[in-house]
Amino acid sequence: MKRIFTAVPYLWLLVLFLVPFLIVMKISLSDYAISIPPYTPTLDFSGGWQAVRDFFGALDFENYVFLTEDDLYWKAYLSSLKIAIISTILTLLVGFPIAYGMARAPDEWRPALMMLVILPFWTSFLIRVYAWMGILANEGILNQFLLWLGLISEPLTIINTNIAVYIGIVYTYLPFMILPVYASLERMDPSLLEAAEDLGCSRVSAFWNVTVPLARPGVIAGCFLVFIPAVGEFVIPSLLGGSQTLMIGKVLWEEFFSNRDWPVASAVAIILLLILIIPIVLFQRQEQLAREVDQ
Amino acid sequence: MRRMSAFNVVSLTLGFAFLYIPMVILVVYSFNASKLVTVWAGFSTKWYGELIRNEAFLDAAWVTVKVGVLSSTFATVLGTMAAYVMVRRGSFRGRTLFSGMIYAPLVMPEVITGLSLLLLFIAIGLDRGVLTIVLAHTTFSMCYVSVVVSSRLVSFDRSLEEAALDLGCTPFQGFRLVTLPIIAPAVLAGWLLAFTLSLDDLVIASFTAGPSATTLPIKIFSSVRLGVSPEINALSTIIIGLVVSGVIVASLVSKHRIAARSAEERAAID
Numbered sequence: 001m002k003r004i005f006t007a008v009p010y011l012w013l014l015v016l017f018l019v020p021f022l023i024v025m026k027i028s029l030s031d032y033a034i035s036i037p038p039y040t041p042t043l044d045f046s047g048g049w050q051a052v053r054d055f056f057g058a059l060d061f062e063n064y065v066f067l068t069e070d071d072l073y074w075k076a077y078l079s080s081l082k083i084a085i086i087s088t089i090l091t092l093l094v095g096f097p098i099a100y101g102m103a104r105a106p107d108e109w110r111p112a113l114m115m116l117v118i119l120p121f122w123t124s125f126l127i128r129v130y131a132w133m134g135i136l137a138n139e140g141i142l143n144q145f146l147l148w149l150g151l152i153s154e155p156l157t158i159i160n161t162n163i164a165v166y167i168g169i170v171y172t173y174l175p176f177m178i179l180p181v182y183a184s185l186e187r188m189d190p191s192l193l194e195a196a197e198d199l200g201c202s203r204v205s206a207f208w209n210v211t212v213p214l215a216r217p218g219v220i221a222g223c224f225l226v227f228i229p230a231v232g233e234f235v236i237p238s239l240l241g242g243s244q245t246l247m248i249g250k251v252l253w254e255e256f257f258s259n260r261d262w263p264v265a266s267a268v269a270i271i272l273l274l275i276l277i278i279p280i281v282l283f284q285r286q287e288q289l290a291r292e293v294d295q
Numbered sequence: 296m297r298r299m300s301a302f303n304v305v306s307l308t309l310g311f312a313f314l315y316i317p318m319v320i321l322v323v324y325s326f327n328a329s330k331l332v333t334v335w336a337g338f339s340t341k342w343y344g345e346l347i348r349n350e351a352f353l354d355a356a357w358v359t360v361k362v363g364v365l366s367s368t369f370a371t372v373l374g375t376m377a378a379y380v381m382v383r384r385g386s387f388r389g390r391t392l393f394s395g396m397i398y399a400p401l402v403m404p405e406v407i408t409g410l411s412l413l414l415l416f417i418a419i420g421l422d423r424g425v426l427t428i429v430l431a432h433t434t435f436s437m438c439y440v441s442v443v444v445s446s447r448l449v450s451f452d453r454s455l456e457e458a459a460l461d462l463g464c465t466p467f468q469g470f471r472l473v474t475l476p477i478i479a480p481a482v483l484a485g486w487l488l489a490f491t492l493s494l495d496d497l498v499i500a501s502f503t504a505g506p507s508a509t510t511l512p513i514k515i516f517s518s519v520r521l522g523v524s525p526e527i528n529a530l531s532t533i534i535i536g537l538v539v540s541g542v543i544v545a546s547l548v549s550k551h552r553i554a555a556r557s558a559e560e561r562a563a564i565d
Contacts, residue, residue, distance in 0.1 A: 001466040002384050009377040009437065010389070013396040016434040020411035023418055037417055098310035101303035113307070115546065120314055123538045124495050126512050126519075127531040131317035134324065134523045141320060174314065232404025234498055239519065249406045256410060256502075266414070269407045280402045 028266035029059035039263050063267035073268065076246040077275065083162060083237075083247060084230035087169035091226045092219065094170055095177035099218075100211075102178070103185035114182075121175045128172050129239050136164050136240070160242030168236040173229070177222035184218030185211070217290050224283040232272060248272055318535060325528035342529040352530065355514040359494055362425060362510060366432035367489035373433065374440025374489070375482055379474070381441065382448040400438045408435055409502030416503065423505030431503040432493040439492060440485035447481030448474075 033040040041058040067073045102113045120128060135141050136159040143155040158164050188211065196206035234249035241247070248268065256265040325343075329336035346352060377397055400408060412431045413423075421427060455477070459469040475482070497512035504513060511530075519527055 001470065002380065005376040006380045006384065006387065006393070009373045009380070009397075009441075010393055012373055012434070012437070013393075016412065016415070016430060017396050017400060020415035023414045024407070024411045027414060094310070094313070097302075097306035101299070101307035101310070104299055104303045105307070106299070115542070116311055116314070119539065119542055120318070122491055122542060123318070123535050124512070124531070126495070126497055126515055127321070127534060128317070130515070130519050130523075130527065130531065131321045133519065134528075135317055135320060137523065171313070171317065178310075228402055229404070232406055234406055235516070239516075249404065252406050252410070262414070265410060269410055272404060273407060276402070276404065283402075284398070 024266045024269055026059070027263055028063055028270050029061065030263045031058070031060075031062065032261050032263050037262070038260055063263050064271070066264065067267055067271065072246075073248075073251065076248045076251045077271070079246040080231050080233075080248040081275070083165060083169070083245075084227050084233075087166045087173075087230055088223050088227045090166055091170045091173055091177045092223060095174055095222065096181055096215075096219070098174075099178045099181035099185055102182050103188070104190075110186075117175050117178050117182075125172055126235060129168050129236055132164070132168055132171065132240060133159065136167065159240060160245075162241065162245055164240035164242075165237050165245055165247075168240045169226070169230050169233065172236065173226045176225040180221040180225065181215060181218040184215050188214045217286070217293075220286055221283075221290070224279060224286070228276060228279055228283065231276060321528055322532045322535065325525060325532040327525060327528075330525060342525040343533075346526050346529050346533075349526070351509075352511070352514060352526075355509045355511045358425060358508050359511040362428045362432060362500075362508075363490050363493040366429045366436060366493045367486050369429070369433040370437040370440050370489040371482060371486045374437040374485055375444050375478070377437065378441040378443075378445035378448055379470070382445050383453075397438050397441055400435045401442070403435075405496075405498035409499040412499070413502040422507075423503060424508045427503045427505070428500050428508060428510065431499050432489075432496060435499065436489035436492045439488050440482075443485040443488060444478060444481045447478045451477050 027039055030039040030041060032038060041055045098117075102110065102117075105113055133140075137143075138155045138157060138159065140159070142158070143152075146152045147155065158167075192210050192214075193206050196210050197203065201209065232249045233247060234253055237245045237247040237250050238253075241250075249272075252265050252268045252272070255261050255268060324335075326338050326340065327335055328339035328341065377393075381394060381397065409431070412427075412434070416423060416427050416430075455473050456469055459473045460466065464472065495512065496510075497516050500510045501513055501516075504510060515527055515530065518524060
């Protein structure tokens with residue numbers, strides 16, 4: 001039985017995960033062509049050994065060279081990383097106090113608070129991003145409110161800027177930050193803080209010397225959980241960002257659907273993955289460490 | 296009872312206000328009579344009427360539910376099998392690749408998963424439609440199911456399974472009669488997670504859907520791209536309403552079951 005249980009999912013993942021990935025790699029080495037499918041060479045076994053040799057001979061790294069020569073791609077990668085880093089920090093700044101408040105809340109509130117954090121996660125991601133389109137628009141609710149308060153005399157332009165993208169990422173990824181931070185803060189014994197204060201620590205230094213180190217595993221996990229998907233984000237920059245918001249997920253999408261340049265889109269994908277491998281490996285090592293500590 | 300400091304109360308209040316006010320605004324404006332979403336012109340339910348008459352949305356909703364049910368069911372079967380293998384089977388040839396392939400889709404950017412599956416479907420000449428979306432969704436959500444199920448498998452007592460085998464069960468009977476009932480809550484949770492992921496997915500579905508099958512997120516995205524529309528607010532309100540009531544029902548059921556179980560335990564002790 002264990003054989004069958006291994007073989008079925010194994011085969012499934014080989015065919016629908018590994019093979020597609022190899023196809024992307026292969027197409028990233030091909031050339032753009034005006035044909036169906038829009039790339040060349042295509043593998044044709046009927047031509048025998050010679051055809052296979054020609055096929056491999058025609059593959060090259062031209063698309064990758066092209067990516068390094070065109071500013072657009074470099075800028076898009078860098079600005080994706082920049083946007084992801086800034087929004088991860090912002091998410092931490094917003095999420096940490098919430099997680100801290102939850103961990104300090106009376107025991108009987110905690111399940112309800114947990115539920116309130118998870119609930120938005122079950123509602124559609126797209127809808128949560130969409131909700132901000134109406135709020136941030138020039139004649140939107142936020143501007144109307146600020147004008148009414150008299151804080152501003154002219155509507156602020158927020159939608160279609162990077163600020164809107166940051167707000168969108170912080171809002172949609174907030175549960176991913178709150179939950180791991182809460183999990184590590186919840187396990188902390190509050191008497192540790194009392195002990196620190198008894199021993200002469202001020203509140204602030206007790207927070208820095210006791211709470212922060214204990215929260216570290218949760219903070220690191222939360223940061224990775226926000227950062228990794230944020231780099232490749234597509235929906236948020238295309239709904240809230242403007243034409244000057246460069247993010248690689250959007251570039252890949254447009255390369256594929258608008259320019260129909262599949263080889264370049266594939267090369268963009270492979271480089272994105274290479275960039276993400278570092279944080280992914282670090283994240284998994286961190287998780288493994290955390291598991292070992294638990295045991 | 297510990298009293299919460301003012302700082303904690305303020306941060307919780309602001310935090311939850313930030314999480315919920317956008318959705319409340321969305322719901323309120325779905326009842327706005329004006330076509331302009333930002334100007335309040337009185338209460339009206341006309342956008343719900345328009346929505347029900349909009350066949351494109353209804354078709355897309357039907358496709359989405361079909362894809363969701365099929366893909367989450369397949370994903371649950373495959374993910375449970377994979378979790379069982381990862382937790383219960385020791386080392387075997389290709390284990391590293393297997394576990395790599397199970398965890399990789401969890402961190403893979405959606406645009407890459409979508410692109411790679413589309414290129415596969417084109418390479419093998421499979422027409423894009425409901426089938427291709429189901430295959431794509433099954434592939435990424437089975438990994439989430441296997442994570443959920445394996446956390447449950449790790450925590451339960453293996454000797455129960457061994458006892459079943461000692462008492463003459465075949466491995467399959469042991470799995471069906473002992474393991475499956477114990478991990479059932481996690482399997483159900485995995486199914487629900489897979490179902491939500493499928494309903495929610497825009498990027499992978501956009502790559503793998505063809506002209507014959509459009510899902511609701513694709514439909515919403517293409518109309519939202521042009522700007523805010525009250526019909527989409529109405530649709531969002533319906534979706535939020537369904538999710539909230541689903542979650543409330545689920546939590547009440549589980550609370551009731553926990554209460555019933557502890558009552559039973561008390562009765563057994565008395």
